[in-house]
Amino acid sequence: MLNVDDAQRKLRDLTVRVLETELIPLTEATGRVVAATVRAPMDLPPFDASAMDGYALHANDLNLGRELVVVGESRAGHAHLGPLVPGSAVRILTGAPIPKGTAAVVIQEDVARDGDQILLNGSIEAGENIRRRGHDVAKTRSLVASGDRLDAYKISWLAACGVTQITVARRIRMALFSTGDELIDPGNPLGPGQIYDANRVALRELVSERSVEVLDLGVIPDDPTAIKQTLDTASEAADIIVTSGGVSVGDADYVKDAVDQSGSIAFWKIALKPGKPLAVGRVGKALFFGLPGNPVSTIITYLLFVAPTIDRLCGMPDNTPYRLAAILQGSIEHRQGRREYVRGIFETKGNHVSVSPTGDQSSNRLATFAKANCLIVVPEEAEGLKTGAVVDILLLPTDRGHIWTG
Ligand code: AMP
Ligand code: MG
Numbered sequence: 001m002l003n004v005d006d007a008q009r010k011l012r013d014l015t016v017r018v019l020e021t022e023l024i025p026l027t028e029a030t031g032r033v034v035a036a037t038v039r040a041p042m043d044l045p046p047f048d049a050s051a052m053d054g055y056a057l058h059a060n061d062l063n064l065g066r067e068l069v070v071v072g073e074s075r076a077g078h079a080h081l082g083p084l085v086p087g088s089a090v091r092i093l094t095g096a097p098i099p100k101g102t103a104a105v106v107i108q109e110d111v112a113r114d115g116d117q118i119l120l121n122g123s124i125e126a127g128e129n130i131r132r133r134g135h136d137v138a139k140t141r142s143l144v145a146s147g148d149r150l151d152a153y154k155i156s157w158l159a160a161c162g163v164t165q166i167t168v169a170r171r172i173r174m175a176l177f178s179t180g181d182e183l184i185d186p187g188n189p190l191g192p193g194q195i196y197d198a199n200r201v202a203l204r205e206l207v208s209e210r211s212v213e214v215l216d217l218g219v220i221p222d223d224p225t226a227i228k229q230t231l232d233t234a235s236e237a238a239d240i241i242v243t244s245g246g247v248s249v250g251d252a253d254y255v256k257d258a259v260d261q262s263g264s265i266a267f268w269k270i271a272l273k274p275g276k277p278l279a280v281g282r283v284g285k286a287l288f289f290g291l292p293g294n295p296v297s298t299i300i301t302y303l304l305f306v307a308p309t310i311d312r313l314c315g316m317p318d319n320t321p322y323r324l325a326a327i328l329q330g331s332i333e334h335r336q337g338r339r340e341y342v343r344g345i346f347e348t349k350g351n352h353v354s355v356s357p358t359g360d361q362s363s364n365r366l367a368t369f370a371k372a373n374c375l376i377v378v379p380e381e382a383e384g385l386k387t388g389a390v391v392d393i394l395l396l397p398t399d400r401g402h403i404w405t406g
Pocket of ligand 1: 178179180182183195196197198199200244245246247248250292293294295
């Protein structure tokens with residue numbers, strides 16, 4: 001059986017970046033991947049500005065004990081017109097333009113004010129409390145580059161520099177369907193032997209943070225002809241086809257055969273738990289991912305194989321996963337052979353990270369994910385892990401807290 005790393009490498013070789021790009025409004029660009037370097041169209045700040053509330057001072061007037069006349073005010077959005085002359089000061093607020101002739105801003109706490117007069121309680125260095133034009137961003141510096149994924153931080157920075165549109169990789173078109181006679185969509189009453197289709201919901205939710213346009217083809221019954229037809233339709237429109245179910249070795253597992261007829265399987269079955277029956281191949285121009293039907297297997301194989309492929313198709317470089325060393329609390333049973341990903345909860349304890357599995361790890365139990373914030377990696381060669389073992393954990397890309405609560 002192919003191991004996880006070799007499977008990842010094979011998949012990488014099959015992945016051909018989508019080169020089409022589009023120009024879109026910056027405010028619609030969350031999760032999109034930049035396709036061309038954006039350079040700052042202006043300096044930021046665009047003018048010398050005060051960093052504090054205080055008084056603008058002339059170079060001659062920076063010494064302790066100086067008495068000055070306040071001749072005007074500069075507020076954010078309302079500059080003081082006219083230059084600053086020796087012997088005078090201008091009241092200035094944070095973010096306000098620095099009057100011509102200003103050498104420094106003294107903070108209001110360091111002066112005594114009496115009517116129009118101020119008295120300096122200390123000496124000031126030239127340049128103090130002035131944010132120079134362009135000190136944050138100099139015009140023409142690179143803000144984001146090809147392969148960067150846009151998030152709130154990058155988008156707000158671009159907006160501050162006056163950028164309103166951005167060239168990004170076009171969204172990856174993902175055709176999605178579930179297979180199984182037993183599946184129906186949530187919202188409908190369950191008939192005998194039926195279950196709700198959790199995988200399509202899981203996959204739609206998971207891809208929603210990436211640059212993906214989903215073509216949802218619904219639930220397809222365990223019927224070889226229907227599956228083949230759906231694959232053919234999907235391959236005409238999609239860059240990737242993601243299915244769930246029907247790839248193991250049961251009597252009703254027709255997906256792999258259908259791919260063999262319409263395209264080709266590149267690899268099938270991986271030394272992975274959960275997720276062993278994963279099938280990867282091609283149908284027409286589309287990459288094909290046949291994810292196993294058990295919901296936990298579907299999610300694990302999505303995270304390990306589909307998500308990185310989507311990013312690569314968009315032109316993102318491969319990045320290192322968020323991996324931490326942690327000390328295991330509780331034991332994990334494991335037979336040698338497959339690499340296992342166990343849902344866990346990690347927390348920091350003093351100066352180390354501790355992690356515990358989230359209970360019964362059966363691949364049908366989504367409950368193991370509902371509480372998890374990481375995956376514990378159990379190496380192929382491990383013969384079970386005991387309390388105190390140092391394990392690698394992969395942080396799940398979820399937002400489970402606020403920075404002020406840890
Ligand atoms: P399969 O891979 O088709 O043999 O499915 C394995 C197990 O996962 C079976 O118990 C299926 O009923 C279940 N399953 C398959 N697809 C889904 C789905 N979309 N949502 C929830 N459970 C599923
Ligand atoms: Mg099935």
